[in-house]
Amino acid sequence: xxxxxxxxxxxxxxxxxxxxxxxxxxxxxxxxxxxxxxxxxxxxxxxxxxxxxxxxxxxxxxxxxxxxxxxxxxxxxxxxxxxxxxxxxxxxxxxxxxxxxxxxxxxxxxxxxxxxxxxxxxxxxxxxxxxxxxxxxxxxxxxxxxxxxxxxxxxxxxxxxxxxxxxxxxxxxxxxxxxxxxxxxxxxxxxxxxxxxxxxxxxxxxxxxxxxxxxxxxxxxxxxxxxxxxxxxxxxxxxxxxxxxxxxxxxxxxxxxxxxxxxxxxxxxxxxxxxxxxxxxxxxxxxxxxxxxxxxxxxxxxxxxxxxxxxxxxxxxxxxxxxxxxxxxxxxxxxxxxxxxxxxxxxxxxxxxxxxxxxxxxxxxxxxxxxxxxxx
Numbered sequence: 131x132x133x134x135x136x137x138x139x140x141x142x143x144x145x146x147x148x149x150x151x152x153x154x155x156x157x158x159x160x161x162x163x164x165x166x167x168x169x170x171x172x173x174x175x176x177x178x179x180x181x182x183x184x185x186x187x188x189x190x191x192x193x194x195x196x197x198x199x200x201x202x203x204x205x206x207x208x209x210x211x212x213x214x215x216x217x218x219x220x221x222x223x224x225x226x227x228x229x230x231x232x233x234x235x236x237x238x239x240x241x242x243x244x245x246x247x248x249x250x251x252x253x254x255x256x257x258x259x260x261x262x263x264x265x266x267x268x269x270x271x272x273x274x275x276x277x278x279x280x281x282x283x284x285x286x287x288x289x290x291x292x293x294x295x296x297x298x299x300x301x302x303x304x305x306x307x308x309x310x311x312x313x314x315x316x317x318x319x320x321x322x323x324x325x326x327x328x329x330x331x332x333x334x335x336x337x338x339x340x341x342x343x344x345x346x347x348x349x350x351x352x353x354x355x356x357x358x359x360x361x362x363x364x365x366x367x368x369x370x371x372x373x374x375x376x377x378x379x380x381x382x383x384x385x386x387x388x389x390x391x392x393x394x395x396x397x398x399x400x401x402x403x404x405x406x407x408x409x410x411x412x413x414x415x416x417x418x419x420x421x422x423x424x425x426x427x428x429x430x431x432x433x434x435x436x437x438x439x440x441x442x443x444x445x446x447x448x449x450x451x452x453x454x455x456x457x458x459x460x461x462x463x464x465x466x467x468x469x470x471x472x473x474x475x476x477x478x479x480x481x482x483x484x485x486x487x488x489x490x491x492x493x494x495x496x497x498x499x500x501x502x503x504x505x506x
Contacts, residue, residue: 135212135228138235142205145238148491149198152245153191162191190248197241204234246490251352251428252318257421261306262299263326263345270303272329273346275478277307280323280348282480289313294404294414295388302335308401308418310353317352322489323482324350325451330505332457341457345450351425353417360420367419368392369412374403389415398422452485453505454478461505467492468502 165188168174175181208227215223247253258280262273284291290312297305311320326347333342354360371386388403389411400418402411454474455461462471467488471477477485 135231138228138231139205139209142201142231142235142238145235145242146198146201146205149194149201149238149241149245152248153194153198155198158191158195162188162195165191194245194248197244201234201238201241204230208234242491243487246487246493247315247318249318249321249428251354251424252321253315254317255310255312255353256317256320257294257308257310257351257353257418258320258323259306259308259349260304261347261349262304263347265342265344267299267301267303267335268333268342269344269346270299270301270305271335272303272327272344273306274299274303275329276327276346276348277304277309279478279480279482280311280320281309283482284309284311284313284316284480286480287313287316287319289316292404294418295401296403317350318490319486320350321352322486322493323348323451328450328453328504330453330455330457351421352428354421354424360424362393362416362419362423366394368394371408387411391415391419393419393423396423396426398426450504455505463502463505464488465502465504 165184168184169188174184208230211227211230212224215221215227260273260277260280262269281291292310292312293307294310295306295308297307299305326345329344329346330341331344332339336342368391370390370392372388372390373386374388387406387408388401389408390399390401392399398419400415400422402414402418405411405414451466452462452464454477455463456474460472460474462474462477462485463469464485467485469485469488471481471484473481
């Protein structure tokens, strides 16, 4: 029978293997050598922007490689200490080394998360959109619950949230909403949340207390920083203005300050109504459009593009990434990774890190499809 510490050692070895694969170890070593040589070139800083980009890449590779080497070294040292302590009958040394290995397992997990958040735009702020599916009030209420869930999650992470646009439902909930989440790695954390989310519950809007299934979709795309050039032909866009809806001052509700931009070639639509000024809303909408087009290009380069594209299809059966069952039992299940929680209240109050980390790990391990049965 395997001991607890043997399982810990195997988990650390697995983490090291995944980190090496993610770094593309041999290529990373060669690239770091090249960057170190490049850093010694006195002409490098003739182009400050390019130099800064190379130095960031160098630091990222250096941290990743040294982190893996430190894990390997500490794993070997502590395993040897345990063997030595057992041979000499020194339980104190064995216990100390076992505790060090348990701490090393935690450190390996931290490094894995950092590695999973090392994509081109992962460190950026992000936009997150929620759209209700078919089903009227029930679906719109579910969309509002999702919006609240992501706002709560962002607040727990210490991120700032700005609500850019909300289309209220006729009776309750929302038809759609867009928020701007600001914080380091905001996009990296949230990017795996794009897709259709399914809710099963006894409807509070059904006088017969029947069980209803509702769908809403989430779309996540990174804020584009000034160093990234996205060219947009304004003749390819249609710009509409309209009156803001929802809470606001007298000026907000009586002028056409809200702005919607439709990018005709791609079909992408963005809208902003947060600001009192049409000019400011227009500027933010253009920023959002640039971000959406950049995100679309990133998706083309990702192996997981096909899975992500499901969130642009029908908001209904066959496309959901996660199911949330509130009645007759309580269970949240991710249909990509199989991760489950029997505490939906905690999840809907922003307890999403377990799901996000598993989805990111699914990508780092190659993103192969797994057979995960949905829940009733």
